[in-house]
Amino acid sequence: MDNSSKSWWRHGVIYQIYPRSFRDSNGDGVGDLPGVMERLDYLAWLGVDAIWLSPIYPSPMADFGYDVSDFTGIHPIFGTNEQFDTLVAQVHQRGLKLILDFVPNHTSDQHPWFQEARRSRDSARRDWYIWRDPAPDGGPPNNWLSNFGGSAWEFDAGTGQYYYHAFLREQPDLNWRNPAVREAMYDALRHWMARGVDGFRVDVIWHLIKDDEFRDNPVSPGWVAGMDPFHQLVPVHTADRPEVHEVVREMRQVVDEFDDRVLIGEIYLPLERLMAYYGVDLTGAHMPFNFQLIDAPWHARTVDRMIRDYEAALPPGGWPNWVLGNHDKPRIASRVGSAQARVAAMLLLTLRGTPTLYYGDELGMENVHIRSDQVQDPFERNVPGKGLGRDPERTPMRWDASANAGFTSGEPWLPIGDDVERINVEAETDDETSMLTLCRNLIALRRGEDALSEGAFEAISAEGDVLAYQRIHGGNRFAIVLNFGATPARVALPDIFADGRVRLSTFMDRGGASKDVGTSLEVRGHEGVIVQMDPRRR
Template identity: 65%
Template sequence: MPETTWWKRGIVYQIYPRSFQDTNGDGIGDLQGISQRLDYLQWLGVDAIWISPIFPSPMADFGYDVSDYCGIDPIFGTLDDFDRVLEQAHSRNLKVILDFVPNHTSDQHPWFLESRSSRTNPKRDWYIWRDPAPGGGVPNNWISNFGGPAWEWDEATGQYYYHAFLKEQPDLNWRNPEVREAMFDSLRFWLRRGVDGFRVDVIWHLIKDAEFRNNPPNPGYQSHQAEINKYLQVHSADQPEVHDVIAAMRQVLEEYEDRVLIGEIYLPLERLVAYYGKDLSGAHLPFNFQLIQTAWNAHEIEKLVNEYEGVLPDGGWPNWVLGNHDQPRIGARIGKAQARVAAMLLLTLRGTPTMYYGDELGMTKVEIPPESVQDPWEKNEPGLGLGRDPARTPMQWDSSPNAGFTPGEPWLPLAPDFQTCNVEVLSQDSGSVLCLYRRLIDLRRRHLALSIGQYLPVQSGGQVFAYERRHGAERLLIVLNFGHAAQAIDLPDGVGKARVLLSTVRSGDWHVEAGCLDLAPDEGLIVALEEG
């Protein structure tokens, strides 16, 4: 793929549709709301929107339990509404990526209703059914990602079915060729409509161990952790055969021009990069969540970036993610001052960045009263702080009631600071984090060194992480202070002139004398270098 391919040079913006913009007053965002806010996304400067699931669903897991892969849930609107989003986005040069959930369906999907109707039904093998263990009980020790056994007893047919998540989300049997073809036809349904690609949910789960062996105990498990961590997921996910499935999925996208396949994968780097596939036949972008999981200090982040760059396969394009609908917001994890540094990091590293709605406003954790909890994971394992609701609260558009999100009662509470932390207020404050994001995006668009240039590490030390991005004769130095005290670093040898193009905390741009670069606390700088 040439480096000018849109998904290499562009920025992806994730929309959680329930929380983006409501237009009918039911307190839940909808497709007409996304259409209404496309001008904002164009103003911000992103290149693609990824929309979390909008398919028909009983909403046991808010759309990640799909009952029809070729429709739109009435909560969000109609197929006509979706086609309008697609048309209006494309008219603004915005690509549209859909969330595809192939590992499991809803237990209300017609396929599963057939599958559980009898052992002899033609769709019985479309799902994973097993007899009880010798002596009775669940077939093995696999745990649901949301807590409790991953097996649900079906009284009518006398077998268990497997669910990696909720019991309302039975796993499909991707070893069955009929399942593959049915799911690939679902992809084609959306590709024919003009969708530009897919983010594939839990793609590393698609194939399970053929012998259904027990997972080994996790020696590092601690009682405050989620129950899924009791065992190492050796046999229930990340099986070698999954790469053949992903390559076949990629081939479906190759039937259409200029589409992208993104895979959700929570694995260590050395296993993650295998999902690029043999000869890059797998996912174009296996999602790299390491910035979410790594300790926030200069040493660990530098180590991570260099390790990732080192293990990428030849021709594999990197990508970076700071937040999503399953993780605490970046502002909640590292604080508002460092969130500005994180914005510069995300938008200056080599590779495709994915932004999460509201992070550009500096949204943080919103406390959810017990009576307002919606997330099934929090309900299944209360008290462990696993709830995802605090990262899914409504987008804050203005200072009007309910932040301009809905004329009704929002499905989740709003942040208490929405009257000052919103698009309308922050867009008029040149020093705001929103305007910082916009300037970063503009710089990335104007400088090929930032969008498709080389990455070169720079020795720094202390709480400073520095690196260069180069394209042709252009050299840009990025210097990030992860500490809360002022720092100074030497400019690279041979630099005659340097000019600060952007600071995360100071306004304007300025020239720097060759030799030393001063950093304020919690500051990031983008510096243009000239040899001399």
């Protein structure tokens, strides 16, 4: 069922909400579930199909919810169980779907499981985590590094052993080789699906299994001083282990116990290794997240090759997906500039596959400067001065030009930033040329045209700073032409588009019923254009 063309996740647009930053309903400066409910009509108006919530579980907030102390509860800062159930109902009433973040690699060190595990070496849950004796010199068992800086091993004086943490020391890794751990986590998935959740984005799914021989990771030949210290080593023994695919397959089987749910895996891996997470005969994740657009050098030829390689690498029947931004990476408007952010939005929403849109990107929000005394992100605190902090892309959503941008009546947990008068929902809703209007029109066009939501992809030959391709379904075709440069360019289109018409330009000043396309199309600098073939040519 889940891989059929009828599955909602194949046709919809996913919208990621970082709950702390979306809308605060009670004035404490932190976004919450009632705040999300207040803005559901906006999301329905925007036209997205599914909402993905970053973690809302009980947590000491050492890593802002990615250190979970109860996998089946709701943190009071976000709301109550009753409010969550109301949210699910209201989401579904609007024809939307709800996806939760699931964080199975580790728990908080305050989770009752870990508290029991560290009581003694004989604890019933000791083997739920990864423990090792010290090295002969008393130091860590091997050279494994934490993604957040320093050794991945923390000494527990009470029991005389080290425990492994791929991230913060407050986030001990679970031992996914233990069947009891797996079943406990699968039961958590069942708990949420029974309450109406439509799927999961699984955090760092490629980390779940570690080398059972605990061998040192090899030194990276490409690392130089000044780079992220984690990349000093190649994590061949701490991530992307062959055994992890058994776990992903089991997780998928649990999700498939419920009708038409989706399993999305967070995976930062090279293309050829990413494809393995679809599983043999598509029995793995429905969509291993494809982050190529987030990390890509913004050049037309580079992106063109990336798209072609990705399409060619997909397993038979595997459904593609694309991500433009998220809570861990700088905002697209800051990466490529405000003009190219519009081109990037057209790219995201016209490629074959399911797009994920990060909250605020539909407004053109940029990274916000965070002073040293405002830093919240533990990554930045652990590895300061290297620009790795994630606070700049997690700042509050701008709803209007009032104090604190309509996000909160209190003091926001992160600063709002500049340009609020221009970049906010209220102002952009009334502006026919705004980024928000562009994104809404793109989503509406995608929703209304099967060629754009499920049609085939076919490249169009282009050179220099221009990327061009077709989307094809039945007798209908669209050509998408994107100028990554500042200089106007002319692109030859297939003859089928003679007498076609421009449906949408990123400049919002072309489109309509007039036939203004011949055998070639001129695009202005930083412009993207969607052309539809004349229906009489079908």
